[in-house]
Amino acid sequence: MNVLLIGSGGREHALAWKLAASPQIGRLFAAPGNPGIAAHAECVALDVAVHAAVVAFCRDSAVGLVVVGPEAPLVAGLADSLAAAGIRVFGPSAAAARLEGSKGFTKDLCARHGIPTAAYARFNNAPKAKAHVRRLGAPVVVKADGLAAGKGVTVAMTLPEALAAIDDCFEGAFGEAGAEVVVEAYLEGEEASLFCLCDGTTALAFGTAQDHKRVGEGDTGPNTGGMGAYSPAPVMTPQMTERVMREIVEPTLAGMAAAGSPFCGVLYAGLMITAGGPQLIEYNVRFGDPECQVLMLRLDDDLLPLLVAAAEGRLAGHAPRWCDEVALTVVMAAAGYPGRLRTGGTIAGLEAAAAGEDVAIFHAGTALRDGRLVAAGGRVLNVCARGPDIAAARERAYAAVDRVEWADGFCRRDIGWRALARTGSA
Ligand code: AMP
């Protein structure tokens, strides 16, 4: 089967790597792809915002499945356009992508279906939102309703911070995304992510992970898209996963289907495991980046038939096999990230670095310039490794990091600290 993969980051490189290994793959295309993806797929310069162009490409190239990596094209309705043209697609409709595209939509769904999540209220003006946070007091959480590239959430430990965050939203710091604000109660616990493959009615647990959102060691400094991850998340025991499926994911899927917008694709549940049980922090409608990279390293099964089954509503009865080992990824970012970036520096040594035992290196933000591989984004490389335990996976990943020759790159040196602390070896 010919497959078109949409996206250009480390998540898509990991998906391309796994799809290319499928015995069922025909031609694999990526739009736009990146230099790492080009080792596994034919990169095509399609403007994915022009749905008619994507449909025409799929027809011309006999594409049997489109896999959409990032959220923006989903929220923009690419899956709807493909489905309307009779092209099989893995990824939710625009209506179902509201689970990520509107925090207020998701909170209302949770309220209607008794899904555990932080208490909340929605506001479309600053005075009412401020009056509400003054009543609640700090700590409190202020969120821009819409997609804000991971920057629309303020966990305010003081009242002035919360009031300033409300002003930011309504003064346009997040554009349209901030036209509405959700104010939430502060949750305490350990964060973890559960990924589920969904076909509209059936949800299949598809691995757990923990991310490292802050740029600095010890979880300090500004938020980022994610500086590293590992899988599985020790806090997500089989019992906890089962509980989250029953209390959170399954009612969500049923609620979306009942509302006429069944969810097909990856449902990524961001969770807080509190003393009272799991609470939903937020949904994303795609794989996490860099969480996808560690999931792909642990998936022992062929990915392609699973994605086809999800797209065709045939997931029931599938039980993906996972390797028992731990996978960990370290993000190498360009100096300055997440602020002003120093890009353009030459990257070398990747082949030697990737030769380590159970190591894989995915490109997140690279480009080829005059035959040289250069840094072309904030998050540039994902150096991943598998090992029998978190300590071994981490050692292999950092050994590979140390072989990468890139003067302007940096990474956190403490990826995996939380899981290591649990094992007592930190
Ligand atoms: P983002 O991925 O940018 O939406 O970041 C959201 C982050 O804010 C989460 O990963 C949590 O760390 C934090 N957060 C969101 N909602 C809450 C909440 N109700 N209580 C405590 N922390 C929260």
Ligand code: GLY
């Ligand atoms: N790594 C977090 C995300 O993909 O949203």
